[in-house]
Amino acid sequence: MKFNTKAIHGGQKHDSAYGAVMPPIYQTSTYAQTTPGGHKGFEYSRTHNPTRQALENAFASIENGKYGLAFGSGLAAIDAIMKLLQPGDEVISTNDLYGGSYRLFTKIFKGFGIKFHFVGMENAGNIEKHITKKTKLIWVETPTNPMMNIIDIKVAAVIAKKHDILLAVDNTFATPYLQQPLDFGVDIVMHSATKYIGGHSDLVMGALIVKDENLADRLYFIQNASGAICGPQDSFLALRGIKTLHVRMQRHCENGRAVAEYLASHPKIEKVYWPGFKNHPNHHIAKAQMKDYGGMISFITKGNDYTEAIRIVEKLKIFTLAESLGGVESLSGHPASMTHASIPKEEREKIGVVDALIRLSVGIEDVEDLINDLKQAID
Numbered sequence: 001m002k003f004n005t006k007a008i009h010g011g012q013k014h015d016s017a018y019g020a021v022m023p024p025i026y027q028t029s030t031y032a033q034t035t036p037g038g039h040k041g042f043e044y045s046r047t048h049n050p051t052r053q054a055l056e057n058a059f060a061s062i063e064n065g066k067y068g069l070a071f072g073s074g075l076a077a078i079d080a081i082m083k084l085l086q087p088g089d090e091v092i093s094t095n096d097l098y099g100g101s102y103r104l105f106t107k108i109f110k111g112f113g114i115k116f117h118f119v120g121m122e123n124a125g126n127i128e129k130h131i132t133k134k135t136k137l138i139w140v141e142t143p144t145n146p147m148m149n150i151i152d153i154k155v156a157a158v159i160a161k162k163h164d165i166l167l168a169v170d171n172t173f174a175t176p177y178l179q180q181p182l183d184f185g186v187d188i189v190m191h192s193a194t195k196y197i198g199g200h201s202d203l204v205m206g207a208l209i210v211k212d213e214n215l216a217d218r219l220y221f222i223q224n225a226s227g228a229i230c231g232p233q234d235s236f237l238a239l240r241g242i243k244t245l246h247v248r249m250q251r252h253c254e255n256g257r258a259v260a261e262y263l264a265s266h267p268k269i270e271k272v273y274w275p276g277f278k279n280h281p282n283h284h285i286a287k288a289q290m291k292d293y294g295g296m297i298s299f300i301t302k303g304n305d306y307t308e309a310i311r312i313v314e315k316l317k318i319f320t321l322a323e324s325l326g327g328v329e330s331l332s333g334h335p336a337s338m339t340h341a342s343i344p345k346e347e348r349e350k351i352g353v354v355d356a357l358i359r360l361s362v363g364i365e366d367v368e369d370l371i372n373d374l375k376q377a378i379d
Contacts (some may be wrong), residue, residue, distance in 0.1 A: 003062065003176070003246060007242055010057075011054070011061035012054060023050065023051050023055075023239060024050070024051065026050045027232055028045060028049075029044070029045050046229055052070050055230075055235040060209055062245070063171075063182055063189050064182050064183055065210055066213070067209070067213070067219075068207060069207065069219055069223055070193070070229070070238070071205065071206035071208070071223065071228050071229060072204070072228045072229060072230050073206050073228075074100075074190070074193070074194060074207075076206050076228035077190050079104065079108075080208065080219055081137070081190065081208070082105075082108075083222045085114055086136075087112055087114065088113055089134055090115045090117065090135045091105070091115070091136070091137045091139055092139070093116055093140075094144060094149075096141070096149050096353075097139075097145060098192075099340035101139075101141075102340075102342060102343050122149050122281055124151060124156050127159050128159050131159075131163050135165055137165065137167075137168060138156060138160050138166070139170070140168065140169045141169070141170040142179075143173045143174060143275055143286070143294065143296065144173075145173060145296075146333075146339070146353060146357065147352050148296065148297070150275055150282035151285075152282070152285045153169060153185075153289055157185030161185060167187050168189075168190055169186045171189050172196070173325075174290060175196045175197065177245055177249040178290045178292055178293075179290045179291065182211055187212065187215060188209070188210050190208055193238055193241075195324065195325050195327075196325075197238060197245060198241045198326075201329065202237055203230075203234040203238060205234055248328065248364055249292075249294075251364040254367070255362045255364065255367045255370060256293065256295035256297060256362045257276055259360065259367070260277070260297050262375075263297065263299050263374065269378070270299075270303070271299060271300045272297065274298075275290070275293045295361060295363070296325060296359070296362070297362060298358065299357075300354065300356050303356075306356050308356065309334060309356045310334065312332075312358060313333070315376070315377040316373055318369055319331060319332040319370070319373055320332070321333070321334075328364050330360065330362055332359070332361075334357075334359075335357055336353060340353050
C-alpha cells in the first residue's frame with residue numbers, strides 16, 4: 001500500500017457495530033465487564049480507548065512502524081522517551097532544536113541526574129566524539145527548528161547501532177510524507193501531531209512510533225502509568241487530519257518553494273534557510289532522505305536588524321503572527337522571543353537563532369497572495 005492510500009486507509013477498519021467509515025468518538029472513561037477482567041479489550045480509557053487506538057494504528061502505518069502511541073502533547077511524548085532513562089545516563093542531542101525540548105531536557109531531566117550534550121550534527125561524525133559508556137540516547141531533529149539544518153539519519157543510525165544506543169528522531173517538520181526515519185534504522189520516531197499531522201490548528205497532541213515490540217511495551221507502560229494521553233475527540237480530529245496529509249503536504253511544499261525563492265531574490269533579505277536550495281548545508285542529504293523540502297522557512301533581513309524583524313512580522317496580514325506551525329494557514333514567528341525564548345541568548349546565537357531571525361510556516365493559501373503579503377511587509 002502506497003503512502004497516499006495509507007494516509008486514508010492504513011491501520012483502519014470499519015466500525016464493527018454499525019459499519020461507520022470513520023472511527024466513532026468513544027467519549028467514555030470506562031467499559032462494562034461481564035465478570036471481573038472479562039471485557040471486550042477495553043477497561044479504562046487511560047489505558048485504551050477505541051478512537052485513540054484507531055489513531056495509534058494510523059500513526060504506525062504512515063511511519064512504516066508496528067506500534068503507535070498518542071499523547072496529550074509532543075512534549076508528553078518526549079517526556080515518555082526520557083523516562084526510559086536512569087540517573088547517570090547521558091543523552092546526545094542536536095544543538096539546534098525546539099525550545100520546549102531544550103527546556104524539558106535542561107530544566108526537568110537534568111535535575112534527575114541525566115546529562116545532556118548539545119552537539120552540532122550537520123557532520124554526523126560529531127555524534128561519535130561525545131559517546132561514552134553512559135550514553136543511552138541520541139536525540140535528532142531534521143530539519144531542525146528553526147535553522148533547517150539537515151542531519152544524516154542513516155549515518156546516525158549506524159553510529160547508534162554500533163554502540164547499542166537508542167536513536168530517536170523528531171520528524172515534526174518533515175512529516176512521514178517527506179521522510180520515514182524508521183526505514184533508516186531509527187528506534188523511535190516522535191511527532192508533535194499538533195502541527196502537520198493534525199494540520200488545522202485545532203488540537204494539541206504528540207505521537208511516538210516504533211518497530212520493536214519490547215520497546216513498545218516499555219513505552220506503553222510509561223504512557224499508562226504516567227497518564228499523559230490524548231482524548232477521543234482530539235484523536236478523531238487527528239485521524240481526520242491524517243487523511244488529507246498527503247494533499248496538504250504537496251501544497252505546503254509547492255508554496256514553500258515559491259516563497260523561499262522569492263525571499264532569496266529580495267534585495268532586503270540577507271539569508272534564507274530552506275533545505276531545497278542547492279547551497280543549503282547538507283542539501284544532498286536532504287535530497288537523498290526526503291521526498292521534498294517542506295514548507296518551513298527561516299530568514300534574516302540585511303543588517304541583521306531586530307527592529308526590522310519585529311516590524312515585518314507585525315505588518316504581515318495573511319501570515320498570522322502566532323506560535324506553532326504546520327496548519328493550513330500561514331504563520332510567522334520570531335523564534336528568539338517565542339518558540340525558543342527558553343534557550344539562553346548566548347546559546348541561541350551560537351547556532352544562528354539571532355534576534356533578527358524570522359520563521360515562516362507556509363500554508364496552503366494561494367501562493368501569489370502569500371508573496372504579495374511578504375512584499376508589502378518587507379517593502
